[in-house]
Amino acid sequence: MDMDEEDFVFYGTPIEREEELTSRKKKAVAEASGHLRTLAPWKQEVRDEEGRRRFHGAFTGGYSAGYYNTVGSKEGWTPQSFTSSRKNRAEVKQQSILNFLDDDEKDELEGRTLATSSQFDTFGFTAAELARKQAEKEQQQSVLAPRYGIRNPQIALELWPSVIPGPVPDELVVPATESIDARREARKAFLAFSSNDAKSSVADTEPDEDPKSNLHHLVNNDVKSSRSTPVYVLNPKQDLYGLGYDPYKHAPEFREKKKSRLSGKPEPGNRKALSFKESLFGFKSGKAAPGFGIGALEEYDVEDEDVYDTAYDFEDAQVQDDEEPSGPSVVDHKKRLQWKDPGVLPGFRVATKADYQTERFDPPVIPKDFVPRHTFVTPLDVEKKHAIPPPPEVPPPEDNNLKLLIEGVASLVARCGKLFEDLSREKNQSNPLFSFLNGGNGHDYYARKLWDEQQKRTDQKKLALDGKSSTTVDKMTAESRGKILGERPLDRSSRDSRSSAGSADATLQFNLSDTFTKSESFSELPEVAKPFKDDPAKQERFERFLKEKYQGGLRSTDSGGASNMSEAARARERLDFEAAAEAIEKGKSKENKPFSLQLLELSASGGMQFTSGGIEQGKTAPTEDLVMKEPYPKRQEFQWRPSPILCKRFDLIDPYMGKPPPPPRIRSKMDSLIFTSDSIKPTKLEETVVPRRIQQSSALEVSEDVADREIDVEVPIENVERPVDLYKAIFSDDSDDEIEETSIKKVEDQEKTVEVAHTTLNRLMAGDFLESLGKELGIEVPPDLPYSVNNAKPSGPLKETAISSASNVNILPVEGNSFSSSDVQCVTSSKQGVAYQQEIIKGDAVKPIKGNAPSGSGKYNELPTSENKSTEAFMEKTAQGNMKAKSPPTRVQERSSDSLSEDERRRKRSRRRRYSSSDSHSDSSSDGRDRYNSRSEGRKGSSRDKRSSKRHSKHRKHGSRDSPGRSSRHSSKRGHSEAKRERRKWRD
Amino acid sequence: MSEGELPRREATVLKGHEGAVLAARFNGDGNYCLSCGKDRTIRLWNPHRGTHIKTYKSHGREVRDVHVTPDNSKLISCGGDRQIFLWDVTTGKVIRKFRGHDSEVNAVKFNEYSSVVVSAGYDQSLRAWDCRSHSPEPIQIVDTFSDSVMSVCLTKTEMIGGSVDGTVRTFDIRIGREICDDLGQPVNCISLSNDGNCILASCLDSTLRLLDRSTGELLQEYKGHTCKSYKLDCCLTNSDAHVVGGSEDGYIYFWDLVDASVLSRFRAHAAVVTSVSYHPKDSCMITASVDSTIRVWRT
Known part of the structure; x- marks a missing residue:
């Protein structure tokens, strides 16, 4: 720009462009030019040179602070003129604080100044007399004191009996009408006392004065000083606040608290009693969250309650500590430090020597020959051993092969039972190698070996059993018990019929096992158990469902099978299946009710209930429990549409990119109907x-x-x-x-x-x-x-x-x-x-x-x-x-x-x-x-x-x-x- | 890891909070930890030296959760004042405020890139907030929960929320699906296993439940502690070998992950243990309690 301008020659002063002036500025200029000055002062607006109104704050005047943003007043602010002549001397004006206070401030001060009011003079005409008496006394004292050579006014006070001990309010607070002399004397006395306080009274006059009397004097002195000095000295300033500042002006509770702490340092229990919690905010639980209040504009509500209810009394004194680091709180500090020690109750110190000692009993002395394991007098297997007398010890046959064979068979038989022996005997009847089974060569040895093996096995079992039964008695099963009692277990073949036997125990087991594997029972469904015959696809799905349900293993994700089915439909179908499957199961276990009938019943009752027939209630209780427990955790899947920007921020591709926004979730059909109105019209x-x-x-x-x-x-x-x-x-x-x-x-x-x-x-x-x-x-x-x-x-x-x-x-x-x-x-x-x-x-x-x-x-x-x-x-x-x-x-x-x-x-x-x-x-x-x-x-x-x-x-x-x-x-x-x-x- | 290796020795006590500490969290590398509490402050500590580094004040009510970005540059915090504050760690100033929850905010987390903050609120919603743009509105509101959402976890592609309605809902952003696992018991806190395959959910029936995320199967239940009315954190150790949880009686419980046996329990605090956080690498743990202390535990 400058470079450009150099090429030109300018004449005259350029006209300032009008647009450059902001409207604000214009206004300001206009004002300055006196356009607005003619207005009444309360209509004028104070603006700065930019034309802005100055905002002083919402609570401090808004746009107009002071007198129209000036320090002036309605009368104006003119300096006083000083005129003084020889005839008319100007008075020296005493300035008092009242000259500078507003009316409201004066009002505020009104109650705080110390002055006797006429109201107080209850005696009316006697007041004057009283005053006179008082003055007399004063005089007397002031005469007395120097006469006895007592510089310490305490003595003088003792000579002056009436005031000291009891409260004599009338005399104490009468209007002060002392002579200047008396006042001066009192002042002197006060000074003496204070110096006395600093040094000691010993250095002063009475060497024989013991501390006790000194204390007494001190107390007296207090009263005395209260009489002779303004009352407010009663509360000596001990904090670091400004003069006249009362931090507790609007929070008297705290003052109470502080006072109680200052005076005599009471037991901390007191503090709790005076706690602001109770006095300020009434809670049902009476407890706010410790440590802090809430904002000025907030109210206490439920959230601020101390939900943790720890009765943890947080040191709320800490804040106040900072306020008065001086003087009397030193001891206090120490005490508080003690409180802070963990594990120590506030205000209590751990005793160095405990009075109470827990009585301790020494463990009983174990006899030296004690064996910590119980041994039965007669071993458990004694009868068994006696029942089968051991065959005589026989030397093994010479043929090593035979010996090995015999040993092998013996161990096998011992493990698998007599049945195996019979079986192998039958099988190998013609085989000469196995002749020992039939009493041929090496039979004795076989018998002995077999006995050995059996012995070994029973021992092992017993050991295992011992271990078990020692831990829990309940673990003893029928089988083990039978074994102990020497009962012969039933054959394996009979076990299968157990479920049909129908004892309560058996059914329970049956049901339990069903939840895990039930391959045989459902792998081929009877014709009657095809609830969805009319819909082959559905039936197929149902079968697959059954398979998945009872065979366990990994489940395909779309267990519904039909990928074109909606989520809800699938869930619905699954419920159907579940119900049907249970119905089938019931039909099987009951056997007395045709399944189709049951299913009919089922579908009639809504097709979704897990416990349909009332008859089976009692029996299916365990299954029901299982059903009730099973649902948790249950998993459902829904469509969910992340917002595009969320995908972007997660650095993922929006799965719904380019697809229309999802229709609002249809809560009911009415909703969707309502929505159809106006948006369509265009x-x-x-x-x-x-x-x-x-x-x-x-x-x-x-x-x-x-x-x-x-x-x-x-x-x-x-x-x-x-x-x-x-x-x-x-x-x-x-x-x-x-x-x-x-x-x-x-x-x-x-x-x-x-x-x-x-x-x-x-x-x-x-x-x-x-x-x-x-x-x-x-x-x-x-x-x-x-x-x-x-x-x-x-x-x-x-x-x-x-x-x-x-x-x-x-x-x-x-x-x-x-x-x-x-x-x-x-x-x-x-x-x-x-x-x-x-x-x-x-x-x-x-x-x-x-x-x-x-x-x-x-x-x-x-x-x-x-x-x-x-x-x-x-x-x-x-x-x-x-x-x-x-x-x-x-x-x-x-x-x-x-x-x-x-x-x-x-x-x-x-x-x-x-x-x-x-x-x-x-x-x-x-x-x-x-x-x-x-x-x-x-x-x-x-x-x-x-x-x-x-x-x-x-x-x-x-x-x-x-x-x-x-x-x-x-x-x-x-x-x-x-x-x-x-x-x-x-x-x- | 045998029992001896569990962090059971109290190494340091971090004192400074005035009132209950509601959450304590290690930062990404475990060198620092953050805590927040009823005194409306968030505090940054060096738990290994036991030093208090910084205090963050701005919340108007108790601060319920805090999380830090992986680069330690920003904090996110939420609390009873229904606000979510994004802080600058070094200056201690609030960078942004996210407002929108209708009620107290229970938990908050950054995503992997620190670009999104997801918060869980008492108003039954999860809200995702964009840290990059300056829009004051949440970029996503999930309101399928039917009760207060207590806890939120984020993976690279999913948002997981646990709610008092007993559900743990996984919102897969990648495929746009919501997977809802109903546990049947109010869920207090959820925490992801370090391999990301399982969720540990703390339920109000004094049970921690371990869920397989892929199938929704209940893998294991951990019992023994008390958790009936407070929000108590739980987590897995950095090796995923143990489960750690606090109890309302001030105890800390260690369970074996597989057989759910209580390996160790010891009294850690005088009152409710609100939060536990396990060091990402070392065998070190911090616990926070209503007794206003945070304790650092080592082997």
Whole structure:
């Protein structure tokens, strides 16, 4: 700037630019110029040079502190003039504090000044007399004292009996009418006392004065001084506050406390009694959280109560410690320090010598020969040993092999029981090697070995048993008991029948074991136990459920099996299964009631109760317990939508990216009904308007689309009342997309529309199925699915409306910028459509005229015009070929390399689409509707492709013949809808 | 780790809080610890030297929970004044305040990148707050709980909240699912195992429950202590071998993780042990109590 200015020459002073002055400043200037000065002072506003009003604080005057922000007053603030002449001497003015106080301050001071009031003079006329008497006494004393040579006034006081001991209030507080002499004397006495205090009275006069009398004198002196000096000295200043400052002015409780501490340092229990807690805030528990109060503007409530109820008395004296570090609190400090010692009760010191000693008893002396293990006089297995007399000791046979064999068999038999012996004997009857079993060679040795082994085993068992029974008596089972008693256990085969035996113990065990494994009992269900015969799929799931339930092991995540089932439906089904399974179980254990009947009962009673029949109550008690316990912890899963920004912050990909916002949780059907009102209206309006336009525009076209769309047009008008969520599902998707659209350039791919149509169909069918399923079960399909919204509605109209509205959306852009709506996508895309149209026109009109086609796009545009009469097949080929080439000129930016083959990409997309749930519904449905012919044609991408291209070329032909404008328009429309589709797809 | 290696020896007592200490937490590397309490302050300590480093005051009521970023630069705290304060550690100033909870805030945690703060409130909600933007609104409100949310844990991809309604809900951001494990008992405090596979939930029936996060199975229950009315912390040791929990009678309990036997119990405080925190690496533990002390325990 300076450099620039150097080049110029300026004359005169530059006019200050008016704009530079802020309005505030202007005002200030105006004020300064006296414009406002004429106003009355209370109307004037005080401003600084910037024109701002000064704010002094909400409680300190607001905008006007003092006298209109001055130190002046109404009368003004003029210095006093001083005039003094010889005749008229100016008086020396005594300034007092009252001169500087406001009225209210004076009022405040009123009660605090020390003065006798006339009220106090109860004696009336006797007052004067009293005063006189007093004066006399004073005189007397002042005469006496020097006479006896007593400098210490204490003596004088003793000579003056009446005042000292008892309270004589009348005399003490009479108006002071002492002579100056008396006052002076008293003053002297006081000074003497205070000096006396500092040095000691010993140094003074009376050496024989013992400390006790001294103390006495001190006390006396106190009284004396109270008489002769102003009263407030009674409270000597011991703190560090400013003069006259009373920290307890508004908190007298604290003063009490402090006083009690100062005077005589009472036991700390006192402090508690005086605690501010009780006096200030009445709690039910009488206890606030220790250590702190609350803010000035807050009130105590439940939260501030000491929930921990520790009776922990926090040292609230600590705060006050800082206030008075001087004098008398030294001892106090020490004491408090003691309190702080952990483990010591406040105020108590641990005695160095305990009076009370706990009596201790020495442990009994253990006799030296004591063995800490009990030995039975007769060993337990004595009978057993006696029962089977040991076979005689036999030397082993010479044959080492035989010896080994015998030993092996013996140990085996000992382990497995007699049965094994019998078995092997039978088996090896012919085998000479085993002859020892039948009393042949080596039988004696075998017998001996067997006995040995058996002995060993029983010993072992006994040992184990000993260990067990020593810990708990309960552990002794029937088997062990039997063994001890020498009972022979029943054969293994009989054990299986135990469950049918039906003892209480057995059933319990049965039930318990059932929860873990019950493979046999349920692996093959009897025909009667097929509760879902009518629904084979369900039955299958049920069986799988049973298997999972009773066989344990890892559970597949979708235990419901049907992946297309909603969460709620699955849960519902699971409950059914659970109930059914239990019913089956009961039927099995009871056996007297046919299962189907039970199930009927079950379903009649709601199908969800775990304890259905009243008969089984008693028996199924343990199972019930299990059922009751089992649910915890129970796991449920819900859909949950994290907000996009949360995902971003967690550095995760939003699982719901690009999907419409979830419909509000449907609490009841009434809620959703209520919501349908106002938010729809704008869109509804558009909808009714738009189709009419379409009608008009499409009337021009001779294509069959017209009729089809006209049908569509009717539909939305009929279905006026639709839940809002559907709209959201359709529209908000678009608006979401629009945002992304701008950020990411999408690749256009025409063929994908086929896939879209395809999935649409699937989806619609699936939707119907789901919905009907939901209805069947009488529950709501979870809200994450778009269909859920329409639970109350028949599925047919829903489909139609969805489609029609969607198609409307797609058609809209044809009209250009004809309307503005909440549907941003539509508007912008319509603009695009316009742009696109223009380009097409260019391509159509200009290039053919030129007739020069160096680029692929040109070729495409040329071909239809030049080779009008060529065969369909050729047309198809070229068109198809040009499909790819077509886009670059029209959509240069959006086009990217088609490195992936179409098929591949399609597959991918479809896969992706399967994951995406709700949003795809809306666009895919729109596609499906828009591309009505694609649907009718089937799901073959390639054929659909050809068809569309064929159509395209047909139109082109048409256009070139009749009016290029119309054809271009048509193509633009198509192009636009395609583009839109692309965008959608990419978003998924 | 045998019983001898459990931190049972009282190494230091950190005194300074005036009134109950409601939470004590090690920082990320275990060199410092933070505590907060009924005296409305947050205090930073060096537990190994036993020194008090700094006091943070701004809360209007008791401070219930505090957490520090991994880089030790910021604190987050919450309390009875329904506010959540983001602090600068060094200056001790409040950088931001998050307001929005309708009631007291029970727990608060940073996420891994310190970009989000998730708070659990008495108003039955979990709220996520954005530390990067300046929006005063929470970026996410989870209100599926049906009672006060007492505790919150964050993993890289999940938010886990434990509530008095007896549920532990895991919100998986990555897949957009909410997994609800109903324990049937009011959940006081949840804490993640160090391998992240399990949740230890302290229930008000004086039981700690160990849940497998993937299946929701109840792996083990730890009993013996008293926890019936207060919010008591529990945690696993840094080796995941033991479970540590405080008790209302001032005891500290050590359980074996697998067989749930009480390995050790000792009286640590005069009153309710509100919080325990285990050192991330060493065998060291801090406990906080209503008796206004924080104690450091070592082997």
